[in-house]
Amino acid sequence: MDQSQNLKVAFITPEMAPLAKTGGLADVTGALPKYLSRLSQLEVTVWLPLYREVKKKNLNLKQLAGNVKLELLPAGVQNSFSIFEYQVENFKVYLIENDFYFDRDYLYGTPGGDYPDNGHRFAFFCLAVLTGWKLINWKPDIIHAHDWQAALTLAYLKHVLPNDSFYQKTRSLFTIHNLAYQGLFPPEILRQVALPFYLFNPEDMEFYGQVNYLKAGLLYSDAISTVSPTYSQEIQTPEFGFGLDGVLRKRSDRLFGLLNGIDYQEWNPETDPALPAHYSRQAPAGKFLCRQELLRYFGFDPQSKKPIVGLVSRLAGQKGFDLLVKSLEEILKRDLYLIILGTGEKQIQDMLLEAAKKYPDKFGLKIAFDDRLARLIYAGSDFFLIPSRYEPCGLTQMYSLRYGTIPIARSTGGLKDSIQEFDPERLEGNGFLFQEYETKSLLAALDRALSLYQRQPFWSKLKDNAFRSDFSWEKAASNYHELYLKILEF
Ligand code: ADP
Ligand code: GLC
Secondary structure, three states: OOOOEEEEEEOOOOOEOOEOOOOOHHHHHHHHHHHOOOOOOOOOOOEEEOOOOHHHOOOEEEEEEEEEEEEOOOOOOOOOOEEEEEOOOOEEEEEEEOOOHOOOOOEEEOOOOOOOOHHHHHHHHHHHHHHHHHHHHHOEEEEEEEOOOHHHHHHHHOEEEEEOOOOOOEEEOOOOOOOOOOEEEEOOHHHHOOOHHHOOOOOOOOOOOOOEEHHHHHOOEEEEOOOHHHHHOOOOHHHHHHOOHHHHOOOOEEEEHHHHHOOOOOOOOOOOOOOOOOOOOOOOOOHHHHHHHHHHHHHOOOOOOEEEEEEEEEHHHOOOOHHHHHHHHHHOOOOEEEEEEEEOHHHHHHHHHOOOOOOOOEEEEOOOOHHHHHHHHHHHEEEEEEEOOOOOOOOOHHHHHHHOOOEEOOOOOOHHHOEEOOOOOOOOOOEEEOOOOOOHHHHHHHHHHHOOOOOHHHHHHHHHHHHHOOHHHHHHHHHHHHHHHHHHHO
């Protein structure tokens, strides 16, 4: 890199808030570029597919190129794309358009399952990005690829374009947001997406008889990061490694755990337009009005003083819903309201709907993806439950804390790195943690939490500690900057 110029970092990601979101990855790729771009000597761009969800927003997009051909791809598969530019505050997003692949109802699949051509869709996206940089003449110093959908960029660079002078100095960082999602496809896919078949061996992308896209990110990047220090250790063990712990152990000298942040501008109880009233640590009265609104929304008595336990989540095995459902009867014996917002796997959805019918006076359930309601739950609840089996980082505990709501969570991954058990003697800590993935353990944490509800001075101090927790990207972005500089030296 020329010392007089900005460091150019290109994010490649399958989602980005607020344009296209299914979970926390979108929040990270929507916010981190903004905070990185505020640091001096850094220029960040983001590359994203132009999904239907983005098109529907009618944004002011500027077309930069049209009908570009991907010559590398074999005859008979989709090979043409366009590039659009969208300016977000202080950085640019480049959108790859191919309507056959991306103009669909969902990002990755319907509730019935993944789209069968996801392997082709995201290979296409990666190749288009590699071609797109040349067209707009923007040479990245660092490629920062996120999750399996972006991982093939690194396979193409290493095994298809190794002599391309445009990329001679380009370095790469691959970030794992969730090791469980790997992008597994049959061996034939390699030829169909223009990758050499010799990569189908255990030292490369082969994985128990299939091709593993995520493994390309782990093997062919200059460095790997994941989204919390604890998760970076956990994924090197068979319990959390999803079959890739060996690969990660081999690369442990290049594996870094950087805790995510959240966007304190976008998530702010003093200004959040989704809330019926605003509040802050110093002036918390508005939180009570949010609470009333939340109770009203679910048809409960708005004057009730009972504690509210909220939960906002993808309905996926990772998130601990089997434990929750198993514990539900016991949880609802306590004098409280439980409020859940989620979408995802049908089986979990059905279990929850069944339970909601049984406990109409205490259990409020909404099956939807609803950002406004999510914010009302963060603000209006007293506690926030996160029983995850594993959690790479988790952002919902950070949003809860930001909105003065106390997390009760399983002690794993980023939950462990962001929540400290409240100590009533020293009045320190911002939440409640449990270790064993068992009802007994969950209930013990819940009971510790409930025993302090509105009991002074504990309750005020606990809430104060929650409000004072700092997970702003201002703090966390500089860790990425340092890592980029380190990677340039590799
Ligand atoms: P993950 O990425 O594994 O889903 P995170 O805790 O990192 O978990 O991020 C979840 C993000 O998705 C948060 O912004 C949360 O508010 C949001 N979210 C999850 N489910 C819903 C939903 N049903 N409606 C609205 N927002 C949701
Ligand atoms: C993944 C993880 C979640 C993390 C998010 C953002 O979706 O499941 O724990 O917070 O990515 O990094």
